[in-house]
Amino acid sequence: MKRNLLFLFGLLLFTNSKAQNFDTLIDKFKVNLFDLVRIPQDSVTKDTLYKTSDFEVSISKNPITINVDSFIIKNPNYTEDIDDWDDNYINYPKSPTVIFEENLISLFDNGKFICHSLNGYTRNRKLEEKLSSKHFNYHWSIDGELYARARPFLFSQLYKWNGKKWVKTKIKLPFDNEPILFADKDFIIYRKCAGEFGGTIYFYDRKSTQTYYTDSTCSITVAKFNGKYHVYSNLGHMMGRSKMKIIDNPKKLSKADKSQLKSNLYNLGYQDKSRNAVTSFDLMGIQLFSSFSIDNRPMLITHLQDRTFLSEIKGRKIEIINPLFNNNKYTHDPITRTYGKYILINLDFDSTAMNREVSLIVIEGNSITLLDWNENQYF
Numbered sequence: 001m002k003r004n005l006l007f008l009f010g011l012l013l014f015t016n017s018k019a020q021n022f023d024t025l026i027d028k029f030k031v032n033l034f035d036l037v038r039i040p041q042d043s044v045t046k047d048t049l050y051k052t053s054d055f056e057v058s059i060s061k062n063p064i065t066i067n068v069d070s071f072i073i074k075n076p077n078y079t080e081d082i083d084d085w086d087d088n089y090i091n092y093p094k095s096p097t098v099i100f101e102e103n104l105i106s107l108f109d110n111g112k113f114i115c116h117s118l119n120g121y122t123r124n125r126k127l128e129e130k131l132s133s134k135h136f137n138y139h140w141s142i143d144g145e146l147y148a149r150a151r152p153f154l155f156s157q158l159y160k161w162n163g164k165k166w167v168k169t170k171i172k173l174p175f176d177n178e179p180i181l182f183a184d185k186d187f188i189i190y191r192k193c194a195g196e197f198g199g200t201i202y203f204y205d206r207k208s209t210q211t212y213y214t215d216s217t218c219s220i221t222v223a224k225f226n227g228k229y230h231v232y233s234n235l236g237h238m239m240g241r242s243k244m245k246i247i248d249n250p251k252k253l254s255k256a257d258k259s260q261l262k263s264n265l266y267n268l269g270y271q272d273k274s275r276n277a278v279t280s281f282d283l284m285g286i287q288l289f290s291s292f293s294i295d296n297r298p299m300l301i302t303h304l305q306d307r308t309f310l311s312e313i314k315g316r317k318i319e320i321i322n323p324l325f326n327n328n329k330y331t332h333d334p335i336t337r338t339y340g341k342y343i344l345i346n347l348d349f350d351s352t353a354m355n356r357e358v359s360l361i362v363i364e365g366n367s368i369t370l371l372d373w374n375e376n377q378y379f
Contacts, residue, residue: 024323025307026045057304058319058320059319068367068368070369071370072374086354092373096179096357102118131161135151137151138177140179173188181201181221193217195217199219199233200269201233212250214245215269216243230245230246232244240284241283242281243281245279288301308326327378341364344360345363358377
């Protein structure tokens with residue numbers, strides 16, 4: 001009865017913990033999945049969990065304590081009246097959720113918004129009603145402002161929320177429905193991704209309106225340090241692969257012409273011959289889902305051996321600093337963006353909702369909250 005009452009409010013809290021116990025994680029590493037990286041079971045310790053020719057994994061001597069909460073948030077228009085199981089994607093956001101004025105803003109197939117306050121993750125129905133005055137096809141947050149593209153009749157139109165209503169804007173975006181990974185005063189950075197078939201990251205110069213590109217399969221996080229762009233990518237194909245590239249000056253990358261921007265050339269990035277993107281690391285057999293910092297300490301959400309945890313990279317050493325969810329929480333092409341004091345990670349899962357968001361991670365300080373749409377997403 002209590003569970004049903006909680007669902008009536010569209011929100012269910014199912015865990016609240018300070019995950020610090022590494023024992024379950026260590027036990028998991030004692031059963032290696034691949035002979036080529038097998039470590040004898042009696043040799044697996046917290047100092048040597050996993051080892052390949054590229055990297056080795058251990059438990060950090062300087063772990064971090066994280067407050068971990070998990071909620072279920074509901075799409076109030078959820079329906080089981082669909083023609084085929086593959087159509088289940090209609091129950092999930094049409095474009096990645098963004099943060100705007102202390103709210104999670106999500107857009108669904110009916111062109112309407114669902115909003116959840118970051119204070120308790122309850123529905124903000126007043127804001128929903130205001131934002132849903134028009135029918136939209138995709139939405140973004142740029143420079144702290146909310147933008148959305150209207151469903152096209154003849155030509156699509158971009159709108160900006162002015163605090164009271166949607167107004168047409170003359171801002172130009174070189175894409176219609178691609179997620180934004182990063183934006184600063186110089187560039188809007190977005191991606192196109194087709195998994196093992198290729199991926200491209202684009203740097204749209206806001207002053208010249210020229211777009212530059214390079215390969216990145218597939219971009220998950222862009223961060224800027226000392227004026228340089230750090231681009232993290234993840235590929236789940238086969239044993240998995242993770243890269244990080246550093247781009248000093250995006251204007252030295254190859255330029256994309258109008259025809260290239262209009263087509264879905266997911267592997268366009270491979271045509272970049274500029275050699276301006278410098279690879280910092282390229283790891284086979286491990287996946288990185290996100291990069292961010294807590295208390296100015298860089299860390300990564302890492303997936304290995306059917307476990308998803310927090311780690312730090314120190315050269316060829318990967319040190320686990322928190323077991324996090326300590327389960328097989330998986331995603332294919334996640335996105336990480338920073339919104340002031342919040343970090344938001346959009347998680348997709350192909351077999352649940354194709355390439356649409358099925359879960360969210362909200363990070364504030366040393367607190368991490370996992371939000372699953374509609375039901376526990378056990379991947």
